[in-house]
Amino acid sequence: MGLIPNFKNIATRSPWIYRINAGSCNGCDVEMATTALIPRYDIERLGCQYCGSPKHADIVLISGPLTVRVKDAVLRMYEEIPDPKVTVAVGVCPISGGIFRESYAVLAPIDQYIPIDVNVPGCPPRPQAIIAGVAKAIAIWRERL
Amino acid sequence: MNFLTIFARNLKQGPQTEAFPLGPAFTPERLRGRIEFNAATCEGCRICERVCPANAIRFAKTPDGMTFDCWHNTCVFCGNCEFYCPTDAIHQTNDWDLSHVNADKFDMVEHGLIPNQTCVECGATALNTAPMVKNAKPPLSTEEYAEVRARCPKCRAKYLKNRKVPA
Amino acid sequence: MSNQIAILLAVLLFPGGVFALAFGLAMKGVDRRVAARLQSRVGPPLLQPFFDIIKLGFKRTMVPAAANETVFLYTPLVGVVAMLVAAALVPITSVYAPDAAIGNLLVLLYLLMIPGIVLMIAGSASGSPYGAIGFSREMALMIAYEGPLVLIAAAVAIRTGMGMGGWATFSLNDIVAYQQAHGSFLFDPVMWPAVAAFCFFYPANVGIVPFDIPEAETEVLEGPLLEYSGPVLALFKIMSALKKVVVLGLGIALFFPAAPAGIVGGFLVWLVKMAVMMLVGITAVRLSMGRMRIDQAFVFFLKWPLLLAVASLAVVVVV
Numbered sequence: 172m173g174l175i176p177n178f179k180n181i182a183t184r185s186p187w188i189y190r191i192n193a194g195s196c197n198g199c200d201v202e203m204a205t206t207a208l209i210p211r212y213d214i215e216r217l218g219c220q221y222c223g224s225p226k227h228a229d230i231v232l233i234s235g236p237l238t239v240r241v242k243d244a245v246l247r248m249y250e251e252i253p254d255p256k257v258t259v260a261v262g263v264c265p266i267s268g269g270i271f272r273e274s275y276a277v278l279a280p281i282d283q284y285i286p287i288d289v290n291v292p293g294c295p296p297r298p299q300a301i302i303a304g305v306a307k308a309i310a311i312w313r314e315r316l
Numbered sequence: 317m318n319f320l321t322i323f324a325r326n327l328k329q330g331p332q333t334e335a336f337p338l339g340p341a342f343t344p345e346r347l348r349g350r351i352e353f354n355a356a357t358c359e360g361c362r363i364c365e366r367v368c369p370a371n372a373i374r375f376a377k378t379p380d381g382m383t384f385d386c387w388h389n390t391c392v393f394c395g396n397c398e399f400y401c402p403t404d405a406i407h408q409t410n411d412w413d414l415s416h417v418n419a420d421k422f423d424m425v426e427h428g429l430i431p432n433q434t435c436v437e438c439g440a441t442a443l444n445t446a447p448m449v450k451n452a453k454p455p456l457s458t459e460e461y462a463e464v465r466a467r468c469p470k471c472r473a474k475y476l477k478n479r480k481v482p483a
Numbered sequence: 484m485s486n487q488i489a490i491l492l493a494v495l496l497f498p499g500g501v502f503a504l505a506f507g508l509a510m511k512g513v514d515r516r517v518a519a520r521l522q523s524r525v526g527p528p529l530l531q532p533f534f535d536i537i538k539l540g541f542k543r544t545m546v547p548a549a550a551n552e553t554v555f556l557y558t559p560l561v562g563v564v565a566m567l568v569a570a571a572l573v574p575i576t577s578v579y580a581p582d583a584a585i586g587n588l589l590v591l592l593y594l595l596m597i598p599g600i601v602l603m604i605a606g607s608a609s610g611s612p613y614g615a616i617g618f619s620r621e622m623a624l625m626i627a628y629e630g631p632l633v634l635i636a637a638a639v640a641i642r643t644g645m646g647m648g649g650w651a652t653f654s655l656n657d658i659v660a661y662q663q664a665h666g667s668f669l670f671d672p673v674m675w676p677a678v679a680a681f682c683f684f685y686p687a688n689v690g691i692v693p694f695d696i697p698e699a700e701t702e703v704l705e706g707p708l709l710e711y712s713g714p715v716l717a718l719f720k721i722m723s724a725l726k727k728v729v730v731l732g733l734g735i736a737l738f739f740p741a742a743p744a745g746i747v748g749g750f751l752v753w754l755v756k757m758a759v760m761m762l763v764g765i766t767a768v769r770l771s772m773g774r775m776r777i778d779q780a781f782v783f784f785l786k787w788p789l790l791l792a793v794a795s796l797a798v799v800v801v802v
Binding site: 181186215216 | 515519522523524525526527528531533534535537538540541542543544545704705708709710711712713716
């Protein structure tokens, strides 16, 4: 009995991250890359790892306001991520649309298409804020395992 | 063989990583972060609402007075509101950790209320905004400022016009 | 009968099985930690690969619609089993000697080829174009590096066999025993081309940065592994961890098996050799180089390691 929850605690120490660019300006993407690539923020310390395939991912970071053209691709990509998964919206664009809100080319609040769990507002957010958001996502992920 | 010296240097220096999720994060003093609104010094000119590129700021008239709302989830931290605010009622703090679970999405709001008041001179109902007295010469004393503040816009103008300017 | 039980235990417990798995994953953890330190980061915890495997056990496995489900799901199993058997073939001086029935260099060479073939089959069975690209790249790379490996093995076998008065010996026990008696091949100038060729070969075989072209995550999104998720992906991770142990162990057995007698001493020396091979040949190489293009890698392998291997074979036969 006690073994399975224990394994779950261990499993939460290995969240693999996948990022989806839903029409972002790359500002948030750069900050996300920063969390992994710059020694100062080293997200690998938490066991995180950016993976190249959506099928390996546990935590999805979505940036960008979900432009009309990219919507289908993003939804399909999201479907390909195996459960249990947690979604983090990075930057103000996916959360509300930010400065692109009410544009005809943008389907902004992304949570009307994809269930979002954690929001990290900012334009772009600081790398530390992204790490804090990932930490919150890990807490949610533990309950879903 | 340059990479070997880099390896050696890195090994000698040790990790440069911040302690952040496990410890405090480095935050610059003047980081442009969360907006903070001070209703007491707002003069109600609504320039911040006008200059906000993301329409994050909204003023609304309610029976109690005028409300100020800044939704952090669409604010882009550009600092226009702080720059244009004539009375420094809006400030950008260096608080950057705005991450929250999605259920709290619409609670991420900086809320402020400029209450209504009754003008001490004519009895009309008007907003208790900070008076625009930056250019008054000579500068108003504290008592004068309180008197101006207690009036409606029309009576304020009258008060300032009739103000005895010492020679 | 006791013979078979000993082989079974070797496959499931000590040099193969549990030990090789734990050791391979621990090596991966050390590798990641040291790599992080060399990049002046803190790095993941040492047990991170174990966490990853356990985490993958909790995930759902998805089979793409275009995939052949049976092949897709069961190929990695073949790879893991092959690597478990291969780990039982590799001798550890004065600690473990494989049973004479299985301890053959040629068998090991065949088994070492299986992970690459598994990756190829998995990539093509997934029905993904990236998997297909990974398949073709893996095949090109295998063609390039398997040749030198066979020649290296032949050089070692002939050197040992001629030293022992025959023609060629493919028994791993004999190779280790001969070097114990006559000094390691690492210090034998005749064998230096073979050693150099092996130093080029093993980073390619374990699939690290200059030669991880089939699984390049920035180009072909991890190629054959793209469509895998959950426990089946964990099998691939286990396979590559086992493969690392086998390849490094093979290098030690072929060129530098010298170790003091006694189980503890022999094992410690073996650990040190493994660590040196991994840190110098894998971690440092991985961090200091960029990824080659597949044509560059192909030409590179057909040029230098093949040349060195042919030279070593010629020198061994002539001298």
